[in-house]
Amino acid sequence: SEPSATTAQKIAKSPSTVGLINRAIQRHDFLQGLDPEQAARIIECMTMSERPRGETIISEGDAGNAMFILVEGELQVSKNGMPVRRLERGTLFGELAILYDCTRTATVQAITDVRLLCLSRSTFRTIRTIESQKRRELM
Template sequence: MADVDWVPSTQGAMGSLLCKDCSNAPEDLSEANSWRGQRPVVDSEPGKFLKQVKLFQRLPEGQMPTLVSACESKNFNAGETVIKEGDPGDAFFIVRSGEAAVVVGGRQVALLKEGDYFGENALLRDEPRSATILAKSELFTFRISRNQFEEMGLREKLDFPIRKALEIHG
């Protein structure tokens, strides 16, 4: 195997490694499975995590490198607002670790944990955000932008259940 100079990715591959000069990369990292010409290490920690998320288990195996590359690590401090109800949606998030509250009309209606996701409704239906998401603890997420979501065809490739943030009356 040729010597390959690997460097940490600062954008896109959620901390996975990318080869600096892919002309020396092992042949099993095909250009067809890359995102924007970058070649992520599929068996990286982010790749292994995403394979365990139920939503992505339906994605064809060959699409996993593209998914890993499309994601960006985004972290939030406890109490920080991740998305705000009524705002336009520009991204979809997957919770890597920590907890987040789903708040509708000022009331908490759900708690999100590792492997949960949010923000898909705004992308699927081109609607404003239906809930506010607040970090309850230090929150580590993977973010997929609207452009990457659409370019990858995730709307068609994944089975998103119809979910609606419901206001609790009481």
């Protein structure tokens, strides 16, 4: 049920959505190390999606093709069928499979209707590659 990889398209965002993404990135141990241009591209390219209560957003063990930020609603994270944590608005999740090329480490299910911001693996990869290439060319 994850969005398929698409070419990076810029989507206009409200100031409050930009703030939500920025805060989610800054709170994340690894992503906070991205440079400002990369963060700006991520903000531009994230797409909004709505999922109904009960839907499984991520299944443990699957190959991951997107990461997400929870904009509205509540999510339940489980491992081996056991609940481990609830996620609140503003939380970034589904990043581990993308950053570390592993399978999904947990299941994430919508316990209310939710709104999510999504960034595909391929778009994230492109942003990382293009921006680091630009930096090398400047050196």
